[in-house]
Amino acid sequence: MSRKKVGVLISGRGSNMSALIEAAKAPDYPAEIVGVLSNRASAVGLQVAAAEGIATASLAQSKFLSRDMFEDTVTQVLESWEVDIVCLAGFMRILGEDFVNRWAGRMINIHPSLLPLYKGLDTHARAIADGATEHGCTVHYVTPGLDEGEAILQAKVPVLAGDTPETLSTRVLVEEHRIYPEALKILANRLP
Numbered sequence: 001m002s003r004k005k006v007g008v009l010i011s012g013r014g015s016n017m018s019a020l021i022e023a024a025k026a027p028d029y030p031a032e033i034v035g036v037l038s039n040r041a042s043a044v045g046l047q048v049a050a051a052e053g054i055a056t057a058s059l060a061q062s063k064f065l066s067r068d069m070f071e072d073t074v075t076q077v078l079e080s081w082e083v084d085i086v087c088l089a090g091f092m093r094i095l096g097e098d099f100v101n102r103w104a105g106r107m108i109n110i111h112p113s114l115l116p117l118y119k120g121l122d123t124h125a126r127a128i129a130d131g132a133t134e135h136g137c138t139v140h141y142v143t144p145g146l147d148e149g150e151a152i153l154q155a156k157v158p159v160l161a162g163d164t165p166e167t168l169s170t171r172v173l174v175e176e177h178r179i180y181p182e183a184l185k186i187l188a189n190r191l192p
């Protein structure tokens, strides 16, 4: 079995990245995490990945003259790792059309809502404010429209009386860590 090589893009703590790294330790998992790139040098996830012996890179968009130049460099780093698949895991930058098209069908994201509900930010607070009775997370293909690509997997959790965005996000995160590795496995097995 040839394992697909995966690059993970993060901005912060990287708990979903860690879930992918853990899943990929299984010998029969069809993908391996070969590199982790952050747009923030302080991202805790970078240290976690490095401690696992995984290649890391940090690129601040503000150091580049344009978003295109930043994204071209991200692509160069990913290509230097020979990645087949890109996983966005809490990467807090909107990616441009050229970058998205470059990785079309091979780039996925985890979003903390039951898409197409609550695209964008502050999903947990918005679900609570709406009086939603269920909430959850979605792993989807990345397309040029924000949080619009086809879903690969979704998981639901109940919204409980007295939930705050923090308690709800904790409940959702458990499901994120479960479905992201499953969805990556599905994608890796779909690719030739």
Ligand code: GRF
Pocket: 010, 011, 012, 013, 014, 015, 016, 017, 089, 090, 091, 110, 111, 112, 137, 173, 176
């Ligand atoms: C997760 O809730 C993810 O769904 C969202 O950003 C958060 C990232 O958390 N896109 P982590 O960095 O994976 O811990």
